[in-house]
Amino acid sequence: MENPQESAPLFETLMNHAKKKMVSFHTPGHKNGCAVDKELVDFTGKNLYYFDVTVFPEVDSLHDPTTCIKQAQKLMAKAYRVKESFFLVNGSSVGNQAMFMSACQPGDSIILSRNVHKSVLGGIILAGIWPIWLQPKIDRDLDIIVDAEPDQILAAIKKFPEAKAVFVTSPTYNGVTNDLLEIANICHKHNKLLLVDEAHGPHLRFHRDFPVSAVEAGADMVVQSVHKILSALSQGSVLHVNSDNIDTNKVKRVVSMLQTTSPNYLILASIDLARRQAMISGEKLFGQVMLAAEAGRKAINKLKNFSCFKREDIRFRGYDLDVTKLTINVTKTGLSGLEIENILSNEYNVQVDCADIFNLIAIMGVGSTRGDIDRLVKALEAIDVKYHGTAAYWDLHLPSLTTEMVMNPRDIFFSKSYKRVSLKKAAGQISAQTLTPYPPGIPILIPGERISQEVCDYLLELSHKDIRVSGQETDTLKTVKVVKTK
Numbered sequence: 168m169e170n171p172q173e174s175a176p177l178f179e180t181l182m183n184h185a186k187k188k189m190v191s192f193h194t195p196g197h198k199n200g201c202a203v204d205k206e207l208v209d210f211t212g213k214n215l216y217y218f219d220v221t222v223f224p225e226v227d228s229l230h231d232p233t234t235c236i237k238q239a240q241k242l243m244a245k246a247y248r249v250k251e252s253f254f255l256v257n258g259s260s261v262g263n264q265a266m267f268m269s270a271c272q273p274g275d276s277i278i279l280s281r282n283v284h285k286s287v288l289g290g291i292i293l294a295g296i297w298p299i300w301l302q303p304k305i306d307r308d309l310d311i312i313v314d315a316e317p318d319q320i321l322a323a324i325k326k327f328p329e330a331k332a333v334f335v336t337s338p339t340y341n342g343v344t345n346d347l348l349e350i351a352n353i354c355h356k357h358n359k360l361l362l363v364d365e366a367h368g369p370h371l372r373f374h375r376d377f378p379v380s381a382v383e384a385g386a387d388m389v390v391q392s393v394h395k396i397l398s399a400l401s402q403g404s405v406l407h408v409n410s411d412n413i414d415t416n417k418v419k420r421v422v423s424m425l426q427t428t429s430p431n432y433l434i435l436a437s438i439d440l441a442r443r444q445a446m447i448s449g450e451k452l453f454g455q456v457m458l459a460a461e462a463g464r465k466a467i468n469k470l471k472n473f474s475c476f477k478r479e480d481i482r483f484r485g486y487d488l489d490v491t492k493l494t495i496n497v498t499k500t501g502l503s504g505l506e507i508e509n510i511l512s513n514e515y516n517v518q519v520d521c522a523d524i525f526n527l528i529a530i531m532g533v534g535s536t537r538g539d540i541d542r543l544v545k546a547l548e549a550i551d552v553k554y555h556g557t558a559a560y561w562d563l564h565l566p567s568l569t570t571e572m573v574m575n576p577r578d579i580f581f582s583k584s585y586k587r588v589s590l591k592k593a594a595g596q597i598s599a600q601t602l603t604p605y606p607p608g609i610p611i612l613i614p615g616e617r618i619s620q621e622v623c624d625y626l627l628e629l630s631h632k633d634i635r636v637s638g639q640e641t642d643t644l645k646t647v648k649v650v651k652t653k
C-alpha cells in the first residue's frame with residue numbers, strides 16, 4: 168500500500184487548481200499575478216501567483232477544514248504522532264498566544280523562564296494570566312543565556328502549587344535544549360500542563376541523533392516554526408496537541424480567532440510539503456546537514472579569534488544541543504557580533520540569523536549545504552586575519568528577575584493610570600512598561616512587577632553607558648513608566 172506520508176493533499180489540490188488557470192472573480196486583487204508589479208513577476212515567473220487564492224470549496228477553509236486542509240493537518244499529526252495538529256500562518260508567535268489562550272483561564276498562573284520570545288508577553292496579556300518568572304541561567308564562559316533548569320521548575324511548582332502550567336522554550340535560539348523528559352515528568356506528577364515553544368525544533372523528530380523533541384518527551388502542547396528549519400515559507404508554523412488534557416475544540420476556536428480569514432495558501436501548501444519532505448527524506452537530509460555543521464564547527468574552532476561551542480560543552484552543563492545551530496563567539500576579535508555580522512553581509516555575502524555583542528548565530532536548515540558552511544568558514548578565516556577591534560570585553564550579567572508580580576499584565580495593558588518616575592526613585596513601584604536591554608536581550612522589566620532596587624541600578628548603569636534599551640519611550644533612559652496608585 169502506498170505510504171500516505173508521500174502525499175501532500177493540500178499542495179496537490181492547489182496544483183490542480185493552478186493548472187486550470189481559471190478566471191478569478193475572487194480575492195486577491197492581483198488576479199493570478201496579472202497585476203503584480205512586472206519587475207517582481209519577471210523575476211519570480213507568473214505561475215506562483217496561481218497558488219495565491221482565497222477560501223472557496225475546492226481549496227477548503229483553514230477555519231473549518233473538511234477536505235484537503237483537514238487531510239493535510241491529519242498527516243501532520245500522524246507524522247509527529249500527536250492527537251491533532253493545527254496549521255498556522257502567523258508563525259509560532261500566534262502559536263504561543265494560542266497555547267496560553269487555550270490552556271488557561273483568565274487569572275490562572277503559569278511558570279516560565281524569563282528568556283521567552285516577545286510573543287509570549289502578548290499571549291500573557293491576551294489570556295489574562297499571571298506569569299511566575301524563573302531566573303534564566305547566564306553562562307559566562309559561553310556568553311549565552313539558557314532556560315531555567317528542572318530543579319527551578321520543581322521548586323516553583325512547590326512554591327506556587329496553584330500554577331496551571333509550565334511553559335518552556337526548547338531549543339533556545341542557540342539550539343540548547345532543556346531536559347524535557349525530566350520536566351514533563353515533574354509537570355505530570357504535579358498535574359501541571361507542559362507547553363513548549365519548540366519554534367526552533369520542528370526537525371528534531373526526524374533524526375535519531377538530535378536531542379529529544381518536546382512531543383517525544385510528552386509535552387501537552389507544542390508550537391513549531393516549520394519555516395525556520397524545515398522548508399515551509401516564512402510564517403508557516405504548526406501547533407500540536409499531544410494530550411487528552413487539552414480541549415482540542417477550544418484550541419480550534421482560539422486558533423481561528425487569532426488568525427486571518429485570508430490565509431496565504433502558498434504558505435499552507437508549503438507546510439504540507441515540508442512535512443512530506445521531512446517524512447520521506449528528513450533522516451538523510453538532516454544527517455548531511457549535521458555533518459556539514461560539525462565540519463564547520465571544527466574549522467571555526469581552529470581559528471584564532473572565533474570559537475563555537477560543541478555538544479559536549481552543553482551536555483556537560485545538563486542541557487543538550489542541536490548541532491545544526493552554530494553560536495560563534497567573537498569576543499576575542501575585539502569587535503562585536505553586530506559589527507562582524509555587517510562585515511560578513513557587506514563584504515562576503517553571508518547573512519547570519521542574528522548577532523549580539525558576543526556571538527553570531529548561524530542557523531542551518533534542511534536546505535543548507537556543505538558549500539554554504541565552507542563560505543561561512545572562509546569568510547571568518549579572512550576576517551580573522553583582516554579585522555582586529557579594540558572593544559573592551561563586556562560582561563553578560565543580569566539582575567535578579569524573579570521579582571514579585573503585583574498586578575496582572577493584562578490589567579496594566581488596558582489601564583490608563585500611569586505616571587513617569589525617575590529611575591532613581593522607581594524602586595518599590597509597579598512597572599507599567601517592558602524594557603529589554605541588549606545585552607542580554609531579555610526583558611528586565613515587565614508590566615505588573617514590583618521594580619527592585621537592583622533592576623533600577625542595572626538600568627541606570629546601562630543609561631550611563633548610553634546603551635539603548637528596547638521599549639524605552641524617551642531619548643535617554645532616565646525615567647520609567649509606573650502604575651499610578653492612589
Ligand SMILES: Cc1ncc(COP(=O)(O)O)c(C=O)c1O
Binds near residue numbers: 284336339340366392
Ligand atoms: C524561541 C522563539 N519562539 C517563537 C518565535 C516566533 O516564531 P515565528 O517567527 O515563527 O513567529 C521565535 C522567533 O524567532 C523564537 O525565537
